[in-house]
Amino acid sequence: MSHLTFSYHNVSLPTFPKEPLRLVQEKFTQKAYAFFDVLGDETLLAQVKEKTQALHENFTHFVVLGTGGSSLGAKTLCDLKNNPFGAQKHHVHFLNNVDSHTVEQLLNSLDLEKTCFIAVSKSGTTAETLCQTLCIMKALEIKGMDVKKHFEILTENKDSPLTQLAETYLITPLDHHKGIGGRFSVFSNVGLLPAALRGINIRALHKAAQSYIAGFQESASNNEMTHPALEGSFFAFQAMENAKPIAVMMPYIDRLASFAQWHAQLWAESLGKQGKGSTPVAALGTVDQHSQLQLYNDGPNDKTYTFLVEDSRQKGLLPNAYVYTDAKLSYLEDQAMGDLLYAEARATIDSLIKVERPLRAVAFKALDETVLGELLAHFMLETILTAELLKLDAFDQPGVEESKRLTRHYLTDKQAS
């Protein structure tokens, strides 16, 4: 039983075609989806737990050096517990850019003696991660610190600048699964290690995702064509066919803001190729009601919307007694903050339904590792199903090579710069 309830509006979803589904089922059988096969892998869970215990003994701060798929999944998991208003014990920070101002702020803010850096790059060649790593190593060396002690390296077991660097500093690299690309790596050690360091229950996360995938497989093999992943991918596919090139993902819960970013990469990089795909927009309720809702309600009807809504009714802080004396505030009487958030989500959804925007709401009782595990599994499944509908390879990214080539060219050809 899934903990997610999907409801669709202003769309009619035809039955999912048999052939694309058959291809997906075949790939499951062929173990082509390594990112799902790690679910429930006791060896992996035990390795991550052991490494976490060892690191907790020496460090209170952890900094993930990595970008894109090397950080967004882990950040999504850590945001379940990270405090945005100040570092707590076992806070996990993410450095995903090569903006020196930001990196210097981090180096000047943390107690470096109690900080461990975790450099993550599947290929071991990502320029940003290498540059971050080399600059931070230099900063630690200048302070006379032991680089080896303060660094973990998570990369594929093959010859690369990052494995070479690990060897030089006598750091034993953690193994990045060869068959799992960055944007699909949230359930591998790439997502799990930072999550476990932050105190996320990674076993519950895995269990929920595994059960969600098993539910899908069972439903598909019974020829039940109404599974939410099938409906969801058709919802997306149909929108692309019908001149709705923009897909808004709008959680009504701060802790899922990173989830929307994670999804944006998964969606854009898996499906944005050969002139196909739709453009993901990560929004946040209620914040973007005050920023984007005018456009959503009254601008071009060129978008689909996915709302993620926790049932926050009767939860959270309560207003002070003043609301009982001002008639204009009577609508807040006996309401917790969670009541307002929930009412705002419903109001946004209903106002968009009224103006005939195609949308869906994903409702759940309370956000925790189980719900997050299901959400991640659902949207990974939906992405690979949509790729089959679009006849695309979800796992390559041919469109970024030119930019990588040019970066190196501009750096090394002094005349070009």
Add this chain to the structure above:
Amino acid sequence: MSHLTFSYHNVSLPTFPKEPLRLVQEKFTQKAYAFFDVLGDETLLAQVKEKTQALHENFTHFVVLGTGGSSLGAKTLCDLKNNPFGAQKHHVHFLNNVDSHTVEQLLNSLDLEKTCFIAVSKSGTTAETLCQTLCIMKALEIKGMDVKKHFEILTENKDSPLTQLAETYLITPLDHHKGIGGRFSVFSNVGLLPAALRGINIRALHKAAQSYIAGFQESASNNEMTHPALEGSFFAFQAMENAKPIAVMMPYIDRLASFAQWHAQLWAESLGKQGKGSTPVAALGTVDQHSQLQLYNDGPNDKTYTFLVEDSRQKGLLPNAYVYTDAKLSYLEDQAMGDLLYAEARATIDSLIKVERPLRAVAFKALDETVLGELLAHFMLETILTAELLKLDAFDQPGVEESKRLTRHYLTDKQAS
């Protein structure tokens, strides 16, 4: 002389039509753009400075309670100096949602005795701001703290729930300019007070924006139709006419990530009406190269791109000596982190030029109050010029009323919830 250099690619920009420009010039003459008229207002600057000095005497933390236009401009300014990795003295925090989990984390993290809350709502009726204010007041009361001492209220001088509340607690409200809507309020006390509290040079900011606007007016009255604001608005208008409904704003500098969010509201809420407008997407370089560039390069050609690029060459941290021993890392030899960031920006831009995406780059020497003032002024100007091209009122937002009505309905009608 502006500090911004604009360059356009894969577009041909016809001369800006005379009539829309005449309408904008007329509105300048009629003082219809109050948000520009405050620039250089010595009384305003002195009031903000005085209030800042008084608050600095008692508090080390400031929390802006407000959403949308009440917070995004101020956040954009504060991000010039706020440290994302931990609160420093005179840190300005922003609470823009009614997610109780987030608000409770803030209340549990800050030293409340040294914290001042600033509730900002032009109308004094914004449900989120009222709910935040009332819940935090209750939390302070429970701790036995003096609510009056810890609160500032910034709102229009008129009867409203927020002015009533101020009266009850004997708080003297700060005056929100009646003629300046939230999303255009960055140069008023809404933006300036948090900025000054954070230590931003608000006089330099004003001076730069004022000079940018004066330059535009002079250029327009001389019938020079090549000002960047005229070209920029035609670039946007043309894209909407030519099936490019998505406008990506991608700064290559972390401190401008909030700027892209500020711009997204300005753009969406001013122009997204009557079925018109384009959808802003806030991206961040290099981060979104690893998330969205595949889609940008190889997906549908349905976007325009605006890149904001600081000349970060030869600036920032340096890699350690290891780069000289690994041939695969020779491209990082003698390169600072800023060289890599700059090369990545150029590479992304050039790879998109090559695949014929319409784009522009806005280059500047170094981000400071002067450059930020010009950027804000430019994009406000561009937005009102684009509204004239689209024959829209940039200053209303009719599309959000239904959602506000429904929120109150769901809260008060128990049967509906």
